[in-house]
Amino acid sequence: MIDSRELRNALGHFATGVTVVTTRNAAGAPIGVTINSFASLSLDPPLILWSLAKKSHSLAAFEAAPHFAVHVLAADQRALSDRFARSSDDKFADVRASSGLGDVPLLPHCAAVFQCSVEHCYDGGDHMIVVGRVQRFATDDRPPLLFYRGRYASGDDAPQALGSLVRVVC
Numbered sequence: 001m002i003d004s005r006e007l008r009n010a011l012g013h014f015a016t017g018v019t020v021v022t023t024r025n026a027a028g029a030p031i032g033v034t035i036n037s038f039a040s041l042s043l044d045p046p047l048i049l050w051s052l053a054k055k056s057h058s059l060a061a062f063e064a065a066p067h068f069a070v071h072v073l074a075a076d077q078r079a080l081s082d083r084f085a086r087s088s089d090d091k092f093a094d095v096r097a098s099s100g101l102g103d104v105p106l107l108p109h110c111a112a113v114f115q116c117s118v119e120h121c122y123d124g125g126d127h128m129i130v131v132g133r134v135q136r137f138a139t140d141d142r143p144p145l146l147f148y149r150g151r152y153a154s155g156d157d158a159p160q161a162l163g164s165l166v167r168v169v170c
């Protein structure tokens with residue numbers, strides 16, 4: 001029998017970046033969730049994927065949305081990650097979002113942004129797997145926010161945390 005908590009801890013040994021995925025719900029309200037299950041999938045066609053917990057309050061919005069945007073967060077955007085990792089009706093308060101493909105909210109100052117149309121949604125156990133077709137993308141030369149074993153690895157503790165992370169990764 002696999003213990004879910006122990007499995008989660010073991011999976012945390014896989015270091016990732018951090019993204020915020022945004023869209024709009026049927027009423028036009030901005031929706032955003034912090035996601036580290038993001039992965040590249042295919043170059044031709046240009047596909048990416050990520051997964052969303054079925055218990056997420058944002059599930060209905062992402063099930064229905066034709067477009068979404070994946071924002072790869074920069075090292076100094078830890079507060080943005082925390083903000084979108086909590087269920088709230090007010091996640092976009094004071095956030096200066098612009099409008100992208102399908103009127104999807106776009107967050108500023110990210111390391112990269114991938115604007116996507118929804119290609120497929122698959123069942124993935126207690127998550128929904130979303131496959132997106134990249135329609136537009138942009139990058140900025142900013143160091144990324146990293147996540148490893150349940151903690152961020154950047155910001156004030158960057159030299160030490162990133163140093164140990166690089167040792168682990170290499």
Ligand SMILES: Cc1cc2nc3c(=O)[nH]c(=O)nc-3n(C[C@H](O)[C@H](O)[C@H](O)COP(=O)(O)O)c2cc1C
Pocket residue numbers: 018032033034035036037038051052053055056057058059081084085086087088147
């Ligand atoms: C670094 C980080 C990565 C996360 N990655 C995911 C993920 O890949 N999929 C997911 O469903 N939730 C993920 N979460 C948790 C969601 O961000 C969190 O459950 C959020 O509150 C969901 O918002 P909602 O309930 O308003 O939809 C992550 C949280 C953090 C801090």
